[in-house]
Amino acid sequence: MEALDYHAEERRKAEFDVEEMKVVWAGSPHEYEMSDRVARVVASDPVFRKDNRTMLSRKDLFKDTLRKVAHAWKRIIELHLSEEEVNKLWFYVDQPAYADLHFGMFIPAIKGQGTDEQQEKWLPMAYKMQIIGCYAQTELGHGSNVQGLETTATFDPQTDEFVIHSPTLTSSKWWPGGLGKASTHAVVYARLITDGQDLGVHGFIVQLRSLDDHSPLPGITVGDIGMKFGSGAYNSMDNGVLRFDHVRIPRNQMLMSVAQVTREGKYIQSDVPRQLVYGTMVFIRQKIVSDASCALSRAVCIATRYSAVRRQFGSQNSGPETQVINYKTQQSRLFPLLASAYAFRFVGEWLKWLYTDVTQRLQANDFSTLPEVHACTAGLKSITSSATADAIEECRKLCGGHGYLSSSGLPELFAVYVPACTYEGDNFVMLLQVARFLMKTVSQLGSGKKPVGTTAYMGRAEHLMQCCCEVESAEDWLKPSVILEAFEARAAGMSVTCAKNLSKFSNPEEGFAELSADLVEAAVAHCQLIVVSKFIEKLQQDIPGKGVKRQLEILCNVYALYLVHKHLGDFISTGCITPKQGAQANEQLRLLYSQVRPNAIALVDAFNYTDHYLSSILGRYDGNVYQKLYDEAWKDPLNDTDVPDGYHEYIRPILKQHILTARL
Amino acid sequence: MEALDYHAEERRKAEFDVEEMKVVWAGSPHEYEMSDRVARVVASDPVFRKDNRTMLSRKDLFKDTLRKVAHAWKRIIELHLSEEEVNKLWFYVDQPAYADLHFGMFIPAIKGQGTDEQQEKWLPMAYKMQIIGCYAQTELGHGSNVQGLETTATFDPQTDEFVIHSPTLTSSKWWPGGLGKASTHAVVYARLITDGQDLGVHGFIVQLRSLDDHSPLPGITVGDIGMKFGSGAYNSMDNGVLRFDHVRIPRNQMLMSVAQVTREGKYIQSDVPRQLVYGTMVFIRQKIVSDASCALSRAVCIATRYSAVRRQFGSQNSGPETQVINYKTQQSRLFPLLASAYAFRFVGEWLKWLYTDVTQRLQANDFSTLPEVHACTAGLKSITSSATADAIEECRKLCGGHGYLSSSGLPELFAVYVPACTYEGDNFVMLLQVARFLMKTVSQLGSGKKPVGTTAYMGRAEHLMQCCCEVESAEDWLKPSVILEAFEARAAGMSVTCAKNLSKFSNPEEGFAELSADLVEAAVAHCQLIVVSKFIEKLQQDIPGKGVKRQLEILCNVYALYLVHKHLGDFISTGCITPKQGAQANEQLRLLYSQVRPNAIALVDAFNYTDHYLSSILGRYDGNVYQKLYDEAWKDPLNDTDVPDGYHEYIRPILKQHILTARL
Ligand SMILES: Cc1cc2nc3c(=O)[nH]c(=O)nc-3n(C[C@H](O)[C@H](O)[C@H](O)COP(=O)(O)OP(=O)(O)OC[C@H]3O[C@@H](n4cnc5c(N)ncnc54)[C@H](O)[C@@H]3O)c2cc1C
Ligand SMILES: Cc1cc2nc3c(=O)[nH]c(=O)nc-3n(C[C@H](O)[C@H](O)[C@H](O)COP(=O)(O)OP(=O)(O)OC[C@H]3O[C@@H](n4cnc5c(N)ncnc54)[C@H](O)[C@@H]3O)c2cc1C
Structure with a gap:
């Protein structure tokens, strides 16, 4: 008997090797195999069920958590799990618990x-x-x-x-x-x-x-x-x-x-040296960026699959209606988030490398990169978690009414994710730290001290601020060099403008406070440049698998051009692109959406999430949404009885007018 | 004994007559008196308590709702409430209930x-x-x-x-x-x-x-x-x-x-005539816009009051730290939302008038304004509800960690509000309808048919698209005529550009589908113009009360310039303003924030919300946040016992290593 798969047709349409993409997403064949194995262990274990979680009282939910931790601990020992397997297990158990803080902070x-x-x-x-x-x-x-x-x-x-x-x-x-x-x-x-x-x-x-x-x-x-x-x-x-x-x-x-x-x-x-404590901070923030890509990809997976099942309007000759994923508005809201998930994944990977690098340097008493690393991790923590929180909610809205049901999985995902914008450093406080670092970098430009790492482009600030983007047609926007230059010019321009405005204040601290809203925007521009550039760097690597690299190139362009469109004012104001070039970027973006469309389902399949982990009826692998929504509804305790508790005290007296006085 | 008031100093600072502003917010002295009276009736009634709502099980919560409806019904009869009083009563009871649909839809x-x-x-x-x-x-x-x-x-x-x-x-x-x-x-x-x-x-x-x-x-x-x-x-x-x-x-x-x-x-x-049914739709959407201003003002009230209590950093000579409301980043996130609350309030008021107007016309068989009214209400429903949903979440983030607690009131407000983006017409589907109407309007421009009402400016599209904004200094941005022209030029420019791009398609429907993301942006620009222009119109009225009009002028400018900054790419691309003028708008915005600052608390006091209605510890009128947060915590059922349920089964065995096998 063949398994039901409402997405089969979509899966056939994919123009790349999904299995290879799974490896790219996971990071390596080993990571993929390990992660896949642990995910199944969790998914198949009834103790780890979580589909009834939103119906539990606070006390029962907490007890359920204690039970899951004890069970996880037992399984960890029984299965002799390695450290990386243990981490994956907690990840897939997917329930905030005291053990996270015990192992992750204490x-x-x-x-x-x-x-x-x-x-x-x-x-x-x-x-x-x-x-x-x-x-x-x-x-x-x-x-x-x-x-x-x-x-x-x-x-x-x-x-x-x-x-x-x-x-x-x-x-x-x-x-x-x-x-x-x-x-x-x-x-x-x-x-x-x-x-x-x-x-x-x-x-x-x-x-x-x-x-x-x-x-x-x-x-x-x-x-x-x-x-x-x-x-x-x-x-x-x-x-x-x-x-x-x-x-x-x-x-x-x-x-x-x-x-x-x-x-x-x-x-x-x-x-x-006191600086040693920064190592831990880099590690924790690196983890937050990687968590962002997980939460975001999860939401995107749900919204993408449901958008392919959901049909609304556009029936021709009483054929089936249009899948909502075919609407350009739906695409323009959804595909940039899909691209962001991949972008955050790769910048997270790079941060892992950065952590190793900084740890080695610290051990060798080399503290030179610390300020830059600190700024970079603080900033990436901030922009990826803010974007992810917004994106989860957008994915929920993309699912129309049904996204509002707990069984869609998205409300809980949003609620559990949003504090990432606040803990481990409030996102605005973080961006102000980045801005402080950027202003210092700009102020030292004349001094011969060459900016390094993620700020190396600042060394070319003067050049960048004069350069004109060479886009002449929409297609030119596909060139990585064009994109990179535009993002560098924007980031450099915004930082330098802030620095100039700051210099008008006699008290620099006052100036910084007064201009802090602009400074935060400059910090965002700097951090977005990092994400874009790390995506581009990733594509310079050898990436095996039929069509895999091609898909990633498309997503990289979507991510970059979506940001150009969203922050068009910045790009034009700093003089690096013209309004016409902005319009061309937007045109190219639309063409890219059409290229993403046939691959959308396969691109979210590549996250390799089990239905257990997704915990969403709308995001089910098989797309059997309606039957399962319907079945799920009846499990609500309110449906235990046909006539609700309270009817006799509070409904019947109204209907029977026992509440009415003679006056009405 | 004087009542505790942590905000007393803030209240003294206000530069306007709060009591008069309350009347402006309410709509009239009568509305104010009536609303205030009903709010107190609800707040003083123990049956209408809602501070324990997030702790109830689904069944208990539903029963609580039945109880509240029955009680409200009883009070309505006992107190001989009029229709407007009844509506206010349901509003202040503030719990979604079957009665809403019975009276509001059935x-x-x-x-x-x-x-x-x-x-x-x-x-x-x-x-x-x-x-x-x-x-x-x-x-x-x-x-x-x-x-x-x-x-x-x-x-x-x-x-x-x-x-x-x-x-x-x-x-x-x-x-x-x-x-x-x-x-x-x-x-x-x-x-x-x-x-x-x-x-x-x-x-x-x-x-x-x-x-x-x-x-x-x-x-x-x-x-x-x-x-x-x-x-x-x-x-x-x-x-x-x-x-x-x-x-x-x-x-x-x-x-x-x-x-x-x-x-x-x-x-x-x-x-x-079939068109008669549109009357109801206009009524319902008008109500959604008015609800948006209520939900938004409620969130803003909480975040503003808490931002004045919360102090973090910046202590000089071991004096008190800085109130976070003094940080420019906090202001740049919060004050535009405060301004939006007032903006939505006034556009909502205008929609009430529009509803009366259209009803009278329908009765006289005059359907001429229907398409414009339909587009305008659909569009305003969309942009005000989307902005409000985002704003509530931003207000929550503005409260840092404590905003994440249920007792802050913001999580529940967000969750209960967001479906407004979906019901009564999905916000994107609505904007597409607006866009369709705009394209029709543009296409008829040559035909001598003069666009009316909210689209009258389209009649001047050609002129608008050539005009150059006359701002020479930041101060020039304070002129209503300058603001209005910039918004009109932007909206007209975007619609006309879309129409031009559409005309390149041989199949207009295909073109509309293909360009729909741009069309939605043009629709947003049109609707924002409506909000801005109705705010400006409001200020042309006589508004009594010391300093009241002045405050509203400041807020109107904040709202408009915030949008200019946010959508700078649009404004520059359509050629109506230069990057330099954009920077001047931003500079002016910063100056305006300083003018809002001393009045912030009074401006949210003017909403006249009771602590019962706000249902937020962070938003308490007296600002006694910390003691109440602390007291509230102990009410959680988890705190019924020192040692949690589940300790013996699930924690002790771990601590005592009963779970461990000999291997570890
Ligand atoms: C809390 C709540 C209360 C409700 N109360 C009632 C009630 O009392 N009575 C009642 O009858 N209903 C009620 N509803 C249902 C509500 O009216 C619908 O959910 C709403 O109309 C949206 O429709 P949908 O769910 O089908 O969304 P869909 O249309 O399925 O939307 C899914 C996605 O597709 C997109 N989309 C759809 N069509 C197009 C298009 N043509 N072009 C581009 N994009 C498109 C949307 O933008 C969205 O992103 C309620 C819903 C909620 C959430
Ligand atoms: C779910 C969750 C789990 C947590 N877990 C832990 C834990 O395990 N251990 C622990 O110790 N803590 C924990 N925390 C606390 C967390 O670390 C803090 O909430 C976080 O650091 C933010 O600080 P705050 O709440 O004081 O925000 P505030 O600093 O009060 O922020 C309020 C507002 O002020 C603004 N602001 C503050 N300072 C400035 C400034 N200098 N300039 C401009 N704006 C400013 C912020 O941007 C924000 O808008 C947790 C919090 C949450 C929500």
Whole structure:
């Protein structure tokens, strides 16, 4: 018996080798095989079901999460999974859980900021999950401004202890994932005070709960901060609140790799360079970019498949109606997002390389690339997560009414994804940091200091600002060199203009504050250039598989020209392109959409997502949307009875006019 | 004892009379008084509490809705509320409920499409709620394309009945609000078939449930379609699924004002013009625009108040940190949304007038303005709802991490608002209709037929496309005439360019399809011009109150210049402004933000929202954010116990390594 496949015809139309594209998306044949295998392990396991998640109460959802973590942990051990397999497993389990913070923040914090001795003591317990930890930095009153944290850690030389205390309401720790109910320990950031001196924020390992019965230790008030956006979504996580009432910890629980407090209470900076901590940050932001490509591709996969199933209008001679994916408006909204998914994938891949590179340099005491790497990762974190959040919602709208149903998967995906715009650095705060770096780069241009890496083009700023784009016909926009130059000219032009406007202020800080909205736009232009250029670089590699490279070239052009069209004002204002050339870019974009169209389904198949992972009726691989939507509806608890609970108290009296007084 | 008010200082800073602005916002002194009174009635009534809504299970939430409707109904009668008061009451109860559809769609459908006789029979019952009705148009397979509906209503001359039937799965009614559990009746849209002939879609009154015990009648399968976006939000509504198995209704339950079926089964068009039905559509879309200004102002109120409480960075000499509302990036994201709220308010007001105007014309058999009115309402529905949905999410992001908490009110507001982009006409489908009208208008320009109303400027298209904006300094951008001309030139230029490009296609329909993405942009430009011009017109009126008009002028400029900056590519490409003038607009915008800043809190106070209605801790009138966030957290059911349910099964075994095998 042949399996049902409403998309079979679409799949036949593809002009490239989908299997090879899957390998490109995964990163390598090994990655593909591994990822595919783990995805199936998760999908076939009933404990990992998630189709009923949005119907669970908060308590049941949290318990479900605990169950999944325990089960995942069991499977990890039974199957002897390797580290990369373990990471994939958590990825496909796809439910925010305390384990994410334990492995993703608590352990890295100890690794990054603990001395060798501290690592030896704490890491084995943590790796085996004999303790569960979280990362407690943010407070009710301070998030972005870490230096403003209010929790105190006062050294008491009499007992050789730190006293951890929450002096104000706003000093309550607030937000840390896993803190509310699951964690036994936390890395707590607090102001170090010794000998009456405030030495700023440092990390401390603090035990929160008894390892015997999980009850909070004396002096600790801990709980969950309550419901968050959406149903299901991030509510599986116990983001927590934490207050300390003079809680004492031994001196050796301050993380002491970069600074120490001695038995006498003396504060000593170690010779380990502070910059080392940036390594972790690069790693985490690299992961956020890679997560962006996953979330975005998932949403795009759902919207693309559904757009090929959905037919509306345009029936000729009572034949079938037009698939909505054939409408140019639908294409102009959807295909740039498809292209963005690939673009973010490749820039994420490059960031992985960058992380390795920077780690090696740090080990060799070479800190020269740090500022650029920092700016680049902060900026890419910002633009990819903002674009992804918007794109998920656009994909939902592209599905019309049915996209609003939880069973479409898109509402939960949106709700669970959007905090990425805020955590690990608010996106606007990030862009301001990029802008600061760009202004510094511009100011040093005259000094002979050559900008490197992602800012190398700044060295050619003067040239770029005079160059005129050589496009004469729409087709010319297909040349990578043309695209690159236009993006470089725009980015350089915007930075230089900002710098010029800044120089009109006598107080540079005031100027920066006053012009910050423009500076943010310059930062965005710089970061978009990075994404475009890394996509182009990717295409300079050898990419095997029939038609695969060709498809990627099309997507790269779609991504770039979509940005040209969207930010046309920037491009024209900086003088690099004319309005006519802008119109030609737009014309070319339309032609490219027609080339994407026959390959659209295959291009999302290449993400290789299981139906379990997608968790969307609209995005089903087989396209059997209507029957499954219909079947799903009846599972809602409201449908347990024909006549709803409340009818007798609240509907019948109205219908029977028992509510009416004689007056009506 | 003085009441706590963290915003007192901000309120003192205001440069205008807030009480007078409240009247402007409300529309008139009478509206203000009435609205204020009803808001207090709702806010003070414990039954209308909604702060725990996001924590309720689907069943409990639905029951809560039934309870609120019954209670509202009781209060309406007890208090002898007038129609406008009743509308306000439902507005402030602020929970989607079957009553919305009963009063908002079921009754209007009967009024608009029923004969006098039918109205006399059904409306009294409906007004008294002796029956509960919904509007059942959309099916699983068809929403936007109403002409593609599949449900059939076949006339059986033997029994003088229609047989209502769902011939396919995709013909299942799907989405109608109030259908799932509450409605006893529905206006059902179905293909009328008589004498073997398919006469297209018509409306029929069909009883669905027994009036004795509320059970579904024979042949009717009805239920709820399941969870939708978010927690709380639209899940209070029983959007439903409905299937008919040869259900018979008497002939006189077809809505027969524009067409009738006789006893013999003959189909007769009445002499009542079909266009009359457009009246209702104008009314409903006008309401959507007005709703947009409400939802947007609510989000802006929350984000503005919180931005004045939230302080982050910038502490000098250990004084307090900077209120985040003082950051120019925050202002450049927030103040245009504040200005948009006012802009949408005034265009909504104008649409109310337009509705009256068109109704009077229809009664006088004057259909001449209908196409323009239709395009204008469809377009304004689209751009205001899209902008509002995006703006709510931006307001949430403007609140940093805390905006992600349900207690901020913004997640639920977003989830409950976004379907406005889809229902009552998908926003892109609407814009395509506007574009079609614009192309028709352009094509008739030569013919001597003068474009009227909102398209009057098209009559000056040729002049507009040659005129050069006369801005020489940033200040020149404050002149209404300059702004208006720039927006007219842009809109006219884009439409004319589209028309030119269309004329290159031999098949106009193909051309329209091919260029539809550009056409949508031209439609947006046209609609934004309408909003800007109605704001400017409003300012030509006499507006009393110290400083009130001045503030509105500032907001009008902010709204317009924000659009100039956002769509700079359009403005420059159509040749109406130069890049330099674009930069000057941006400069002026920055100066305007500084003028908004001291008035920001007062400008959102002018919306006169109660804390009950806002339902947001971050948006509290008194600004007492942190204490209340903290208190609220402990109410989450997860905090019922210190040690979470599931600890013994799923956490302890991990910590105690009972899960581990000997291998690790
Ligand atoms: C789901 C989720 C999970 C989290 N998990 C953790 C965790 O595990 N551990 C932990 O410690 N924390 C966690 N956090 C907290 C998170 O790191 C912070 O919320 C984040 O850093 C943003 O800070 P904030 O909330 O203080 O935003 P704010 O800084 O208050 O932002 C509010 C507004 O002010 C603006 N703003 C702030 N400063 C400036 C400036 N200098 N210039 C211009 N504009 C400015 C912002 O752009 C924003 O619009 C989590 C948060 C969320 C939502
Ligand atoms: C919360 C909610 C409440 C509702 N309440 C009711 C109710 O009470 N009664 C009722 O009858 N219905 C109701 N509906 C249904 C609603 O009216 C439809 O969902 C709406 O009309 C959109 O139609 P659709 O879902 O078929 O979208 P589709 O038309 O399937 O849209 C899918 C995509 O195709 C695109 N598209 C469609 N046609 C074209 C075209 N010709 N050209 C270009 N692009 C096109 C759209 O832009 C969209 O991106 C409700 C829906 C929701 C979400």
